[in-house]
Amino acid sequence: MKPAPFKYYAPTTAEEALAHLAEHGYDAKVLAGGQSLIPTMNFRLAQPSVLVDLNHVSELFYIKPGGDGGVLVGAMTRESQVEHDPLIAERAPLVFEAMPHIAHPQIRNRGTFGGCIAHADPAAELPAVSVALDARLRIRSQAGERWVSADEFFVGFFTTVIEPDELLVEIALPPMAPRSGCSFQEVARRHGDYALVGAAASVALDHQGRCQRVRLVFLSVGEGPVEAGRAADLLQGQFPTPEAIRAAAETAASADVDPGSDIHASADYRRHLVKILARQSLTQAFDRAKGIGG
């Protein structure tokens, strides 16, 4: 249970970090909070020969208002800081609601917002939340930078579009539209455990109260965040009545997800949870969009 040897760099600027990544390519790993990387190194599942530690890159630690009314989060911002930030609470309530579900306080004190997203664990909360919110991710390399939308960022099991010479530097959370609401729900055996299933819902209504936008994204049921596109299509343009929500939840469970079985839960049980959490999260999100409830 000890990591294999590696060469350690602690750059103080993103530019310097990118130079190390450009030089070492696939041999290097980025060390953010280390709350997922270090366990895999302790198990020697990961044996990077170079670690580029971002903990001294102060330019990556921030939460600030976006010009569009949203929020910009620096990739190295600690999860515990996001969890308690008033701007996040006001402008990104889905993120605010999801934060306490992420592991334990000791982990959130070290774990970073960008690290959680870049790690792309299919059981993690923030990848699903970022897809539900249509977050945009700023990725830098020495050659320049590019923006990627969250739904294009995750490409598979622990895999994203980030190239070895690139760095996720910022997450842009869009503003909440008028008449919009969101909800995060998950079922875990104990608080802080990996969720058996989790659901992030983000919805908006038009002037008549019909669904204008529905994003329902699950975690722990696939190789990454899984969007329930068919369920969303059913609701689009409809009044979100209890019957419509129930039908969408059933579609989500039967047609949108294909969960696996493991020691913690069978596929059938996960499918059942998808249905329940879809209904609960959509109901709460629509209620909030209508201004009902907290």
Next chain:
Amino acid sequence: MDNLMNVTVTVNGTPYERAVEPRLLLSDFLRHELGLTGTHVGCEHGVCGTCTILFDGQAVRSCLMFAIQADGHEVLTVEGLGSVDKLHPLQQAFRDAHALQCAFCTPGFLMTLVPFLEEKPNPTEEEIREAIAGNLCRCTGYQNIVEAVKLAAERMGA
């Protein structure tokens, strides 16, 4: 043992300087380099919580950090919490409420709960249980640990 790097870290108020391999975990640094064996090592992958320490005042898993990352920072371990003659109120409450049996997990619980009680001096039972969710105890069934936290909160608030 080439590739050594210098680390200067203040632990329980005392500055230490050592040359270590970058791969040395902070938990092992505390135990093997400094001889502070109060910080226990259980799972070494961030699940059991027994290696919890305060890093610049915040509870973290010392098995999920490298010692070199503590360079220039402040660490508090259970040795810095109280002494045999003068226990920290939380330690005294653990003793009085029988919140430990084998005690392997106790340092981790204490270091988790010290900042928790500073943040929430009057916690509810639900908040206490949530706070200790990242610390495993195989002896007590947690009941008396929760009781001890309530007792400590009561005494510390008094």
